[in-house]
Amino acid sequence: MTTVTRALLASVVCGALAAGAQAEPYRIGVLTDMSGMNYDLSGKGSEVAARMAVEDFGGTLLGEQIEVIVGDHQNKPDVGSTLARRWIDEQNVVAVVDLPTSSVALAVQEITRQSDTALLISTGGSSELTGASCSPSTAQWTWDTYALANGTGRAMTLEGDKTWFFLTVDYTFGNALEADTTAAVEAAGGTVVGSVTHPRETSDFSSYLLQAQGSGADVIALANASGDTMTALKQAEEFGVTALGQDIAGMLLFLTDVHGVGLDIAKNLTLTTAFYWDMNEETRAWSERFAERMDGKMPTMVHAGVYSAVSNYLKAAEKSGQAKSGTQVMDTMRDMDIDDFFNHNAYLRKDGRVVHDMYLVQVKTPEESKGPWDYYKVLRTIPGDEAFRPIEQSACPLLDR
Structure with a gap:
């Protein structure tokens, strides 16, 4: 094989490899x-x-x-x-x-x-x-945690729930949600009277709920998510928390959480969401x-x-x-x-924040719901510039100061 032939063959092989790479x-x-x-x-x-x-x-x-x-x-x-x-x-x-x-x-x-x-x-x-x-x-x-806090926390405080106690999952998300909600509650004239942290995927909230009940707070705020929120809601119902006069705030509730616990337990909860399927x-x-x-x-x-x-x-x-x-x-x-x-x-x-409207919603009672997944009443739209942290308050180093 001549040098020219080898060069031509190498060129064809390299071209084929390049084409293959481009086609990935x-x-x-x-x-x-x-x-x-x-x-x-x-x-x-x-x-x-x-x-x-x-x-x-x-x-x-x-x-x-x-x-x-x-x-x-x-x-x-x-x-x-x-x-x-x-x-x-x-x-x-x-x-x-x-x-x-x-x-x-x-x-x-x-x-x-x-x-x-x-x-x-x-x-x-x-x-x-x-x-x-x-x-x-x-x-x-x-x-994000700011939008949830600014929606649910601010709304409930302005409606008269002035004292708050947090049940907070002990990792980055829970700590951020408690901090952002505390700021929103205090800005609306409320007070945080206490908090307790719990590990992820907790199966027994009894001691945490007893502390929350003992605080006498108007609101027991669940600064957790998914399985932890559902477990806490179910056990709060067993403890008769709302029947004794305290309100529960699920700071992060998804439609699937409401579906999981049922309207008998979740009814009348107020929450903030970015989307509801039946709007x-x-x-x-x-x-x-x-x-x-x-x-x-x-x-x-x-x-x-x-x-x-x-x-x-x-x-x-x-x-x-x-x-x-x-x-x-x-x-x-x-x-x-x-x-x-x-x-x-x-x-x-x-x-990096996408700014859009958020929605303050209330979970329907079993009597109000027309069937599976018919779970929310939209109380009001929260404009994006009101829902999310103002850009001038951001600590992002990418911003021009």
């Missing part, structure tokens, strides 16, 4: 809880929502196929970080989505910051994610499509947020001509209108 699909990685306490509110539903978004977009991005892959982070920051790094380094993942558990979200945000990969957070709720730990390639899409024709149409794939289960705000986040990421990536740089995609998104069934007239701030 862009992948969206849904990093979620597929086996633990957050499964119902995120889990499989988040995967379904991401796949719906990709299908509705047309299945290709910048001429390449889009694939959705799923990983279970087991609510462990080290597991989530390892999965995210492997996806980005080895599987051409251009966006990581969902991220239940704030400690996992914060850990993964460091990986995506270093690799300039888009991070679309729908479940992780600590306001720290857009505060001191903010990243130029992150969008916190659905809710209008648009929300019902999308939710019914979702439910067809989920055995009739209606979406939580997380599921709707995943769909919206992936859809808008794909639009911004297509518009920017750049899928692999999360920072460039986010910069493009900041100049776009974010308007869909989930977000109307929303926008992405420089600190």
Whole structure:
């Protein structure tokens, strides 16, 4: 074989390898809880929502196929970080989505910051994610602890519940939720008279509830989530907490939590949410499509947020001509209108916060509900600029001061 022939063969091989590399699909990685306490509110539903978004977009991005892959982070920051790094380094993942558990979200945000990969957070709720730990390639899409505190905490205090006691799950999310709610309660003229922390996945809240009852507080605030919230609500009912005159505030309640405990227990609870499936024709149409794939289960705000986040990421990536740089995609998104069934007239701030309306809702009584998943009455819309932390109060170092 001559030198020229070898050179030509090498050129053909290299060209084929390059073509093969270019043909590798862009992948969206849904990093979620597929086996633990957050499964119902995120889990499989988040995967379904991401796949719906990709299908509705047309299945290709910048001429390449889009694939959705799923990983279970087991609510462990080290597991989530390892999965995210492997996806980005080895599987051409251009966006990581969902991220239940704030400690996992914060850990993964460091990986995506270093690799300039888009991070679309729908479940992780600590306001720290857009505060001191903010990243130029992150969008916190659905809710955060500030919005919940400013919605539920402020509303209940202004309505006369002036003294508060917290049952707080002892990790990043719970601590942030208590701190943000304390600030909202005090700003509205209320007082926090005490708090107690508990570990995740607690099965016995009796001692915590006794402390809360003994405080005499107007409100016992549950600064926890999913399984812990449902267990605490059930045991509070057994203790007769509301019958004895104290109110319960579920600071983070999902539609699946209400479904899990039932309206007999959850009735009349006030909560803040980013989405409810039965608000209008648009929300019902999308939710019914979702439910067809989920055995009739209606979406939580997380599921709707995943769909919206992936859809808008794909639009911004297509518009920017750049899928692999999360920072460039986010910069493009900041100049776009974010308007869909989930977000109307929303926008992405420089600190990574997607600002949109939130809703103060009340759980229906069994008599008011017309059937399964008919659980909320919308009390009022909280405009996005009122719901979320003002940009001038953000500790995000990316902001121009």
